[in-house]
Amino acid sequence: MVEKKADGARAVWTLGEVRNGQVHPVSYELLAWGRGLADDLGVELVSVLLGSGMKDKAQGLIHRGADRVLVVDHPALEHFTVDPFAEVLTALIEEYRPDVFLASATTMGRTIMPVLAVKVGAGLTADCTGLTIDPEEKLLIQSRPAVGGNIMATIKTPTLRPQMSTVRPKSKRPLAPDTARQGEIVLKEFGEGKLSSRVKRLRFIEEDTIGAPIQDAEAIVAVGHGLKDARHLGMIEELVGLLGGSIGASRRAIDQGWISYSHQVGLSGKTVSPRLYIACGISGAVQHLAGIQSAETIVAINSDPEAAIFSVADYGLVGDLFEIIPRLIEKIKKRTKEV
Amino acid sequence: MNIMVLVKQVPATDKVKMDEETGTMIRDGVASELNPLDLYAVEEAVRIKERLGSGVVISVLSMGPQKAAEAVRSAIAIGCDSGFLLSDKKFAGSDTWATAYALSTGIRKVAGGVDLVLCGERATDGETGQVGPEVGAYLGLPVLTYVSKIEEIGDGRIVAHRAVEGGHEVVEAPLPALVSVVKEINEPRMPNLKGKMKAKRTEVPILTAEDIGADESRLGLKGSPTRVVKIFRPQLARSGTIVSAQADPDAAVEGLVDFLIQKAIL
Numbered sequence: 001m002v003e004k005k006a007d008g009a010r011a012v013w014t015l016g017e018v019r020n021g022q023v024h025p026v027s028y029e030l031l032a033w034g035r036g037l038a039d040d041l042g043v044e045l046v047s048v049l050l051g052s053g054m055k056d057k058a059q060g061l062i063h064r065g066a067d068r069v070l071v072v073d074h075p076a077l078e079h080f081t082v083d084p085f086a087e088v089l090t091a092l093i094e095e096y097r098p099d100v101f102l103a104s105a106t107t108m109g110r111t112i113m114p115v116l117a118v119k120v121g122a123g124l125t126a127d128c129t130g131l132t133i134d135p136e137e138k139l140l141i142q143s144r145p146a147v148g149g150n151i152m153a154t155i156k157t158p159t160l161r162p163q164m165s166t167v168r169p170k171s172k173r174p175l176a177p178d179t180a181r182q183g184e185i186v187l188k189e190f191g192e193g194k195l196s197s198r199v200k201r202l203r204f205i206e207e208d209t210i211g212a213p214i215q216d217a218e219a220i221v222a223v224g225h226g227l228k229d230a231r232h233l234g235m236i237e238e239l240v241g242l243l244g245g246s247i248g249a250s251r252r253a254i255d256q257g258w259i260s261y262s263h264q265v266g267l268s269g270k271t272v273s274p275r276l277y278i279a280c281g282i283s284g285a286v287q288h289l290a291g292i293q294s295a296e297t298i299v300a301i302n303s304d305p306e307a308a309i310f311s312v313a314d315y316g317l318v319g320d321l322f323e324i325i326p327r328l329i330e331k332i333k334k335r336t337k338e339v
Numbered sequence: 340m341n342i343m344v345l346v347k348q349v350p351a352t353d354k355v356k357m358d359e360e361t362g363t364m365i366r367d368g369v370a371s372e373l374n375p376l377d378l379y380a381v382e383e384a385v386r387i388k389e390r391l392g393s394g395v396v397i398s399v400l401s402m403g404p405q406k407a408a409e410a411v412r413s414a415i416a417i418g419c420d421s422g423f424l425l426s427d428k429k430f431a432g433s434d435t436w437a438t439a440y441a442l443s444t445g446i447r448k449v450a451g452g453v454d455l456v457l458c459g460e461r462a463t464d465g466e467t468g469q470v471g472p473e474v475g476a477y478l479g480l481p482v483l484t485y486v487s488k489i490e491e492i493g494d495g496r497i498v499a500h501r502a503v504e505g506g507h508e509v510v511e512a513p514l515p516a517l518v519s520v521v522k523e524i525n526e527p528r529m530p531n532l533k534g535k536m537k538a539k540r541t542e543v544p545i546l547t548a549e550d551i552g553a554d555e556s557r558l559g560l561k562g563s564p565t566r567v568v569k570i571f572r573p574q575l576a577r578s579g580t581i582v583s584a585q586a587d588p589d590a591a592v593e594g595l596v597d598f599l600i601q602k603a604i605l
Binding site: 019079081082083086106107108110111113114115117118119122123124125126127141145146147148149150151152153154155156157158159160198199200201202203204205206207213219261267275276286289290293297298299301305310311312313314315316317318319320323324327328331332335336 | 469483573582
């Protein structure tokens, strides 16, 4: 157990993220990052959870690594809007003065954190894929890709506090829940003055996607330019069905209009970390490769033996995907029947 | 209605060269262009003007070296009315926080009142996507990010769709507001000859830190909270098994299936 500092001073903070009234798993990924940083600094790990009806759901954050959860529970916080989130978080940061504050690089994190950086006067690094503590200076060392994944930059924030980062979803797996883990849940209250929003949410239009969102999928079969035509998606869907996963696509496949943008894998789309990634007819632009680097196993199928995708593959088949995919489907069906 | 579009000039390629010894990007001799994602903001401004008529005035603001005036002219060629460039050695080395401070100070200086600040989602070089919301915060404006559609604008209000995880959130905000847009919002047009001629003729005033009355301690490297410690090329390579499936696809696929079983995936 980490030695706790009074009132969370010099703590590592993470921003919990709520979607549809539930704590979203990206919040647990952040805690996995935060736990390591807090242990290296010898401070406590605090998660901040803003929402409506979230009081009873804060315990899950403790099971996933938080020492303490600050909960602000109010109907005005049911959906993320900038004004009340910025007011409440600014007030909390000024009260507790955390050393490090992490949010996920989701549309919420990437919107609220820049606003907070200005309001509290602190530095912010976008879309980090690596976070460590410098053993000598005790500073947060942030790594992030830039220029379409062609370069990595390492960034630190020498003087201003908190040191703030948005962290790329799926850049780390959450810790396994430990239901015996103890921690403190602190309810914080704010008056209407801090909870009003100039932006009103009118409605939400849900998106249709094929299968689970790709960033949550354990298996992804991704298609590229080599698919040639949207009508060939049928066999890909069949393979995806057998593997229990989702369809991904390269930017070129999206640009062809074969499948919607929500399926795009790569730095210009979603970063993914499935157990299995099968790239079919994808040549492997750097921005695509950078978006799949944390996949556990990468299989590449491409007719061009020089395709860059083979350089990151754990197993590659050089050949015609229209010959390979139907055989793969057939053999998986046969093998799974045998078992 | 006064619209301010923020743009950035970026390298025209993602094949950046690096000085491996100093770990910095080599920008000399690299062709530049208007950040492709800013084109969507420029296009949307022009569409608003087409929809609402001549009462709409579109200004463009950028920050960068003197040659970044070309990026401002590219936006004028597409249909913006005028443009300004913040350029001064004192701005060099600014991170997003210092850049947003300079831009917001510049906006206050060049535009009496702004109804809408438009920007792209992010630039293709730094890829932070932070400057837009930071400018909104400096100016105290409502911030609408990831906007994929402007449903209504005028009479002091905007109704917009935000492309977020799982769908589109429809929101309403009072003007003035800061709006960052995503690719989904439109298909940017190419500049026509008339636009190009106009851009050539249009003078792009260059403003220094002193011109905009900026606090110099908040600019450049010394005004930036974050520091780049180093830049390096990522190593993504894995050393996997690569098999030709051309001669005997059956055997090759069999090998793949064995591999997946051995990995406990199947």
